[in-house]
Amino acid sequence: MEYLDFELPIKELEEQYERACNIGEESEVDVTATCKQIEKKLQEKKKQIYKNLTAWQRVQLSRHPNRPYTLDYINAICGDTFLELHGDRSVKDDKAMIGGLGKIGDQSFMFVGQQKGYNTKTRQYRNFGMANPEGYRKALRLMKSAEKFNLPVVCFVDTPGAYPGLEAEERGQGEAIARNILEMTRLSVPVIVVIIGEGASGGALGIGVGNRVLMLENTWYSVISPESCSSILWRSWEYKETAAEALKLTAEDMKKQKLIDEIVKEPLGGAHSDRDGAFKAVEKSILKAFEELKSLSKEDLISSRMDKYLEMGVYQD
Incomplete structure (x- = not known):
């Protein structure tokens, strides 16, 4: 431990x-x-x-090396029913973005999410949870398949950001994320987003547009990480704790600003201290959200999702 x-x-x-x-x-x-x-x-x-806990301490908990990742949640919730699907049908299969079909009880879902590694070798294999454009295109392909077969979509968000490498930019990283955001607003099936760890920048938003957005208690969701914010404003990482407080990135802050719908309580000590308890809490929240959405028509699902995001923020005409 x-x-x-x-x-x-x-x-x-x-x-x-x-x-x-x-x-x-x-x-x-x-x-x-x-x-x-x-x-x-x-x-x-x-x-x-x-x-x-302070905002920075919650950021630390969200990165805890023993914290459950996307595949942990999917395998615990779906058991043997999960079937992983691969490839974007264009470039290659991005290992940082995983997805596939699975069942919770008798209900089938399409699961999509970023996957981190457990040790040095698997972290390199998963590119530290930072997806390339083909990862976001794979995610969109799976979501469009779910729409075709009228299956609800569940997205697990856990990334320090989209991969910022030169090749990723050459292959259209920005376009891929923007395309996902646009297409996710138009999906005619229920979309449930669960932030299970880090939710940074466009890398999180690329699979983060949903009818219901849930955040685990010890996670964060922001346009930038505290370290990067500190390095930009103060030219040093020493002020990361101050930046974390200023960014208002915790689940409680997000709920107050009406940017998420629900906070999922974690076991005392964090999700890593009682993994089974965390799995059950997430499963219960997903099923609750689906029950609220399954009776809505396709038109209502799309319009409510669009209205939800149009109402975010404070502005003047």
């Missing part, structure tokens, strides 16, 4: 609890009362820390 800097008090208490339990197992000394006391103190410390 890896711990972030603000989680070190929790680590100390967990080590104390483990030592106390080991003493009880290895000797005849009754340490039950001591273990219960430490366990109670541990729960109180967790509540104290996780109920008062």
Whole structure:
């Protein structure tokens, strides 16, 4: 288990609890009362820390190396019913963007999302969750297929941004993302977006236009990362915490600004501390959103989605 800097008090208490339990197992000394006391103190410390997180600390949690990624959610929710589909039918199969058909109960869905790696080798393989143009074109191909067969679409957003490399720009990165945004507003099936980690810039928006946009509690959604914002404004990454607060990028901030529809509560300690609990919470939220949308006509789905985004922001004519 890896711990972030603000989680070190929790680590100390967990080590104390483990030592106390080991003493009880290895000797005849009754340490039950001591273990219960430490366990109670541990729960109180967790509540104290996780109920008062700063914006930057939530950014750190969203990047936790043990946090579940897109395929983890899909495999947990769909089980053996998930069938991954590949390729954009033009260039190649982008490993940073995955998608395919799966079932939750008796209902079929088309799942699309960015996928990160678990270690150095798989992170390189997945390009750190940063999709190329062919990734966004694959995503659009799958969404249009879902529309053809009248299947709802679920998008899992978790990316530090679209890949900014020269070849990606030459192949039309900006056009691919813009095309997705345009086409997603016109899809005649329910579209549910779930931000499960990082939601950065156009890389997130490329699969982020939905009838319902859900955010896990310890995730972020912004036009730019705190580090990049800090480097632009202050020419240094040292002010990333200040930038995180100023960007208003947390789920609570997004809900207040009416840019998302619902915050999905995570288990105490974050999604990585209780993966099964996180999977169940996401599954429940997806099914709830689908129940609200499935009775709407195609015309109502499109118009409500367009109206939702047209109403965002504050402006004057």
